[in-house]
Amino acid sequence: MKKNLIEVKNLEKYFETSAGLFSRKKSTIKAVDGISFEIPFGESLGLVGQSGCGKTTTARALCLLDEKTSGEVNFYNSDTKNMESIDNLNEEELKSFRRNIQMIFQDPYESLNPRWNIKDIILEPLNIHNIGSLSEREDAVVEILKTVGLTPPENYLPRYPHELSGGQRQRVSIARTLIMKPKFVVCDEPTSMLDVSIRISIMDLMLNLANDLEVSYLYITHDLAVARYMCNRIAVMFNGKIVEIAETEELLKNPIHPYTKRLISSIPVPDPTYERVVYDIDYTELDNIIATDTGNIGMVDIGNEHFVATHDVKGIL
């Protein structure tokens, strides 16, 4: 039995919007609408879907950057060796939780402070959490720069973000994240702004680090090809709900949900002789079914730990 690092049950995040400045009409946007998943130790889960489907909102709720509307998030506490709900953390535990859960953002140009040099950027989390003496912290920074392949570290420490290329900046982001020795890292499209030749080196770096440091990723992307490379399992999200979740190769070879099929078939294939399968599905109809489904979607297990949302499985299975 695999040990879970994080368990999410029926997570919901709603946003209230009003029609206008003086309007009393309020409407609710269900950005994340009752999703459940778990991530075992050392495994990575890909969260895949169109823009606006709630991927980033899920991530922000998990990291406690936004307060969730309802649902349960349990995280493995290494001190008590138990799964503990993140709702009941006291201040001390909250700090340790935040140390263990980190984020890498999409845009390496905007997520690094332009006025700080690389050393200060990577030192900051250590300073905030007051870890080690100053000299220990500085040693840790040098060490982590080597780990992420920015060598020799002396060359990078005094430099500023604008002096680095996109790939190097993303390495700095990764260094800043991993210096806390987190157990769980949420990656929000960390390679989508990078060039193809640089992208693979960053993805390989993250995979190696996951192996060496036993980090689990929640990897958010709209590109299934990237998710395939990075993740053990993939969850497909649509309109705030997870419609299908399975082991990566199983999902790609045997997609059940029409939206998953559509997503897979919309990825261009780097082979001019390959003819993509076009699924004959009424997508407007599908949008309607899913959008009007008022919750209570269950997931059925069709074997091999492959789960599909039940709402239109009836017609398809």
Add this chain to the structure above:
Amino acid sequence: MQENILEVNNLNMHYETISGEVAAVKDITFHVKKGESFGLVGESGCGKTSVAMSLVQLQADNAKISSGSIKLDGQELIGLSENELRSVRWDGISIVFQGAMNAWNPVIKIGEQIREAIREHYPNNTKLQNIEKIKELFEMVGLDESIIDRFPHELSGGMKQRAVIALALSCNPKLVIADEPTTALDVVIQDQILNEIKKVQDLLGLSLIYISHDIAVIAEMTERMAVMYAGRIVESGPTKDIFANPKHSYTRALLESTPSVVGDKVKLNSLDGEPPSLIDSIEGCSFAPRCPNKTISCNSSLKSELVEVSPEHFVDVCNAESLNT
């Protein structure tokens, strides 16, 4: 033999900056046949967009075309006056810019903005004729005709991009340049737009230059392609040929670093290093510092040349003999 709609020969373009000349387009030669879709692929900063801008001569003020020739349907474009160029742009070559969907004027209705372009080139058309034309275009790109009376902010990204394509087609251009038309879009929307472009291309027999950093998109969209690196075309030829039999190490590296959702999961190879700065003049092969198959002769200052390895398939090499290995 198909006729060429566009012939570019030995085009050189550089930007004059405070720190020196940046050679963005170096000695580029290619052609586009009538009704063909031609792909230009490469990483950011390799000069793809600079080539596109040179073709319509909309490059920035500090950009200078130092030599070369651009012939559209036999007409030389270099050296034309601004007035002459006005009739070439949109009528001869139209361009779908990168992120063009954000270039709509927010306070003017979409239909009116397209009508403005048509009016400029067909001053004798009646308003009704123009509106009919726009309806026709919208149908082609899969937009409802009610969009004519909408403002840009009322449309989604995909719809705006479709409208941009309609705009690019509005003056019946001989050649359309699509510069990363789907980069800012979601995969599903990207797929729809790509299908739309393909459909329109078939319907109108359009000649198309498709620019992208994504070699998978190029594989789907084009019949012939060129790979650019550091301002040069390093390999060009029929798309199928290049994918089946890539000759240049950079092309191979691009193919090996592109993940796919079909086939078996393969280990992807990364490419060390970064593209060179174009401000320094580069002796010999510009890819040599990153090349996994580098030999001693690569570091020399041999001048590279395009070698035809199979019909229409050219590779830029310093040492033609190395191709046999």
